[in-house]
Amino acid sequence: MSASAEPVRILLADDHALVRRGVRLILEHEPDLAVVAEAGDGAEAVAAVREAQAAGAPIDVAVLDIAMPTMTGLQAARELARRGDPPRMLMLSMHDHEQYFFQALRLGASGYVLKSVADQDLVAAVRAVMRGEAFVYPGAMGALARDYLDRLRRGASVPESVLTPREDEVLKLIAEGLSSKEIAVTLTISVRTVERHRENILGRLGMRDRTQLTRYAIRAGLIEP
Amino acid sequence: MGHSLPLYWRVCLINGGVFVLGLLALVVTPATVSSEVLPSEVAVLVVGLLAMLGLNAVLLRRSLAPIDRVVAQMATVRLPGSEQRLAEGAPGPGGRLVGTYNAMIDRLERERSDGNVRAISAQEAERERIARELHDEIGQQLTVVLLGLSRAVEKAPPALATELADLRDSARSGLDDVRRVARRLRPGVLDDLGLTTALASLASEVGERGGPRVERAVGAGLPDLAPEAELVVYRVAQEALTNVLRHAAARSVRLSLTRRAEVVVLEVRDDGCGFDVDAATREGAGMLGMRDRALLVGGTLRVASDRSGTTVRLEVPVP
Numbered sequence: 148m149s150a151s152a153e154p155v156r157i158l159l160a161d162d163h164a165l166v167r168r169g170v171r172l173i174l175e176h177e178p179d180l181a182v183v184a185e186a187g188d189g190a191e192a193v194a195a196v197r198e199a200q201a202a203g204a205p206i207d208v209a210v211l212d213i214a215m216p217t218m219t220g221l222q223a224a225r226e227l228a229r230r231g232d233p234p235r236m237l238m239l240s241m242h243d244h245e246q247y248f249f250q251a252l253r254l255g256a257s258g259y260v261l262k263s264v265a266d267q268d269l270v271a272a273v274r275a276v277m278r279g280e281a282f283v284y285p286g287a288m289g290a291l292a293r294d295y296l297d298r299l300r301r302g303a304s305v306p307e308s309v310l311t312p313r314e315d316e317v318l319k320l321i322a323e324g325l326s327s328k329e330i331a332v333t334l335t336i337s338v339r340t341v342e343r344h345r346e347n348i349l350g351r352l353g354m355r356d357r358t359q360l361t362r363y364a365i366r367a368g369l370i371e372p
Numbered sequence: 373m374g375h376s377l378p379l380y381w382r383v384c385l386i387n388g389g390v391f392v393l394g395l396l397a398l399v400v401t402p403a404t405v406s407s408e409v410l411p412s413e414v415a416v417l418v419v420g421l422l423a424m425l426g427l428n429a430v431l432l433r434r435s436l437a438p439i440d441r442v443v444a445q446m447a448t449v450r451l452p453g454s455e456q457r458l459a460e461g462a463p464g465p466g467g468r469l470v471g472t473y474n475a476m477i478d479r480l481e482r483e484r485s486d487g488n489v490r491a492i493s494a495q496e497a498e499r500e501r502i503a504r505e506l507h508d509e510i511g512q513q514l515t516v517v518l519l520g521l522s523r524a525v526e527k528a529p530p531a532l533a534t535e536l537a538d539l540r541d542s543a544r545s546g547l548d549d550v551r552r553v554a555r556r557l558r559p560g561v562l563d564d565l566g567l568t569t570a571l572a573s574l575a576s577e578v579g580e581r582g583g584p585r586v587e588r589a590v591g592a593g594l595p596d597l598a599p600e601a602e603l604v605v606y607r608v609a610q611e612a613l614t615n616v617l618r619h620a621a622a623r624s625v626r627l628s629l630t631r632r633a634e635v636v637v638l639e640v641r642d643d644g645c646g647f648d649v650d651a652a653t654r655e656g657a658g659m660l661g662m663r664d665r666a667l668l669v670g671g672t673l674r675v676a677s678d679r680s681g682t683t684v685r686l687e688v689p690v691p
Contacts, residue, residue: 165513165516173522247564266523
């Protein structure tokens with residue numbers, strides 16, 4: 148509601164200055180997003196969040212690169228989550244690996260964006276976490292879908308499923324590891340529609356926010372508790 | 373004393389002994405040979421000669437037969453393999469040869485695996501360095517290029533935009549390639565998220581690649597292993613699961629990591645079709661690689677396989 152008036156205040160942490168600059172330009176292309184602080188490692192990021200909080204202008208979203216010297220993005224996320232009133236956190240990473248995503252969730256982050264698709268996904272991810280949702284990175288979606296279908300097959304308890312036939316089709320293709328683009332081609336629908344199905348599936352399986360997702364991932368053994 | 377007598381002297385002794393016996397027979401018995409040899413004397417001489425030859429043959433055979441066994445074995449021996457040892461027979465020069473031969477094979481085998489161990493750790497160190505550089509240097513640079521091109525696409529006039537979009541897409545796939553190569557070189561998950569998580573991700577990769585479901589059982593309160601030991605556990609699990617995927621046609625796999633007294637035990641058990649462990653050890657680099665990796669951290673590897681499945685069991689001592 149207030150998004151039009153007050154831009155989202157973002158902290159950007161990456162040890163590579165040029166990457167930071169690139170990401171900043173992507174984010175600031177959107178009028179409602181503003182990068183208000185930058186950090187070169189995890190420790191600087193934690194300090195910057197604290198400073199902003201003390202100055203009465205808290206950070207809304209912290210975008211943290213995972214691989215940083217001194218203190219990694221994951222360590223910084225844990226540190227920030229431990230303090231009162233942490234910002235929402237998004238991990239930025241080179242690793243295409245769902246374990247990083249689940250680990251990031253466990254440490255308090257709400258989403259995970261792969262660097263190779265940062266130009267497409269980052270803005271959407273910031274908006275999703277501002278809505279209080281988790282931004283589920285596609286690789287992790289595959290792991291969740293596989294686990295869900297596996298449970299269904301074994302007759303184990305699963306979240307009450309009310310997927311439409313179309314969503315069911317999309318879920319199966321996600322589980323097979325197809326990308327949104329490939330799914331769009333297979334089902335002759337647009338990529339945007341596939342993305343919307345993805346969102347809906349997460350919502351219907353009760354995995355839309357970080358807490359639910361983390362709980363599910365732990366129960367499913369996708370991460371260690 | 374017979375143990376230390378050299379082969380040459382032993383042969384002389386046996387021959388000499390037989391000649392002495394023949395001589396004694398001539399001296400002690402009333403046998404004589406006339407200047408005109410009689411047929412009966414010829415018969416006695418022939419019998420005596422045959423007895424001497426026979427005795428000599430029997431005695432020499434006992435001493436020398438193991439030499440032929442060793443020669444035959446040496447012609448076909450291939451490292452490694454425990455079945456290459458010869459049974460140590462009777463004492464004597466032949467027996468000693470067998471003993472020395474076995475010791476030599478042991479030593480060669482040890483040297484081979486020492487060499488492999490060194491090669492493996494050098495290789496891992498090099499892989500780590502390359503993976504890190506790929507990630508930190510080339511990966512970051514490509515990210516900068518990708519993000520820059522991505523913005524340029526939006527600002528460029530339509531004629532240029534398509535061209536730039538193509539460039540952006542190849543920067544993206546270049547970045548994907550860098551990531552994939554780096555990941556294959558070195559499991560970043562292991563360094564960043566620890567052994568338990570890295571094993572979980574190996575297990576889920578099996579499912580991703582169309583393999584059977586992997587049930588995981590990782591004991592709580594496992595002791596911290598040294599980074600090298602964790603890497604060994606990880607690589608052995610990786611190799612074992614890859615084998616399951618490739619050959620076993622298994623319906624289920626169980627991967628467990630538990631502590632037993634002073635060792636941490638990794639076990640990968642499948643219900644697949646099994647394979648000939650000895651043949652695989654002789655022919656495949658994978659089986660040997662696992663064994664040598666285990667040696668690298670003072671651990672042991674055992675592989676048991678039959679028609680009803682395969683179990684790979686690695687024990688690593690707790691520091």
